[in-house]
Amino acid sequence: MPEFLDLHGKMSKALRAAAETAVRRHGLHLGQDHLLAVLWRQDGRTPGEVAAMLNVTTPNVVKAATRMAVAGLLTRRRDDRDNRLVRLWLTDAGRALQAPIEKERRLLEEQVTADLTEAEREHLLSALTKIHRSATALRDAPVDQRNSAIT
Amino acid sequence: MPEFLDLHGKMSKALRAAAETAVRRHGLHLGQDHLLAVLWRQDGRTPGEVAAMLNVTTPNVVKAATRMAVAGLLTRRRDDRDNRLVRLWLTDAGRALQAPIEKERRLLEEQVTADLTEAEREHLLSALTKIHRSATALRDAPVDQRNSAIT
DNA sequence: TTTCATTCGTTAACCGGTACACGATTTAGG
DNA sequence: CCTAAATCGTGTACCGGTTAACGAATGAAA
DSSP states (O other): OOHHHHHHHHHHHHHHHHHHHHHHTTTOOTTHHHHHHHHHHSSSBOHHHHHHHHTSOHHHHHHHHHHHHHTTSEEEEEOSSOTTOEEEEEOHHHHHTHHHHHHHHHHHHHHHTTTSOHHHHHHHHHHHHHHHHHHHHHHHOOOOOTTOSOO | OOHHHHHHHHHHHHHHHHHHHHHHTTTOOTTHHHHHHHHHHSSSBOHHHHHHHHTSOHHHHHHHHHHHHHTTSEEEEEOSSOTTOEEEEEOHHHHHTHHHHHHHHHHHHHHHTTTSOHHHHHHHHHHHHHHHHHHHHHHHOOOOOTTOSOO
């Protein structure tokens, strides 16, 4: 019933599918491009750091990193000073994907927002920001006064 | 880098988290509410029908239905006329969730769009519709003339 | 009537995401 | 110094999603 939730769900699914096919053209799975993006900005980060930057959990990064290491996109190495830490280093193959993947992502953004005017695009970004704030606030407030109007 | 894709990703994640906690209050997992919604409209559908209605694959519905049957929300029964078909029937427990879940979903929509004016909300829905259309068109056109301007 | 193609649901394997428990390593306190 | 607490990566188990393969049942054509 709720209009926004419903529409967002459908749009999100379609967008996800488009992003997946785009990234698969380069042998990546959806989400791995985000992990790579973090490492492109700076190499040798720990799984925990990457997880925090991507707003995902650490086990998720570990699993993705394992698969990507098998795929030859990155390598693991333990930190010499602190032996608990593991640092993720890009291989040449992983580094070589930066340009094509970023281009692919720019292209997707462009194609998907092609029917929007500049004003519409700005309004959209503004609305999404507001919703993001509201949803985040909702998650951070486990207080169940969900029916009361004001705090 | 792309503004919309980036912002949408973050917002979507926050929204998903909020929806999950909302639905978990009633013992459901995210996505199961959609399956139930289809059955609330009409009982006794087949997994394939439900999958088509939800825009997901059939195995997904089968797995979810299995878990929900264990949870006592629905039951499977084979069709008498066509023994290939399986029909999903709501239990009383599954039917009892309709009011609370729909209320929860309405509340979430309300809370999440609380900071938007009516005009903003309309512009948002319009923009999402356009993006949904573009993304869907992108998926349905495996033609790789992605760099050419016009068809 | 008897094949043969179609249409189902199911299973298995994979990926992204989560929470939870575990083991190893640092670090801080006594 | 040595023990206890905090930190970090990993393994396991689960859920939602996908694709590919399989088996059973139906329906149509020969």
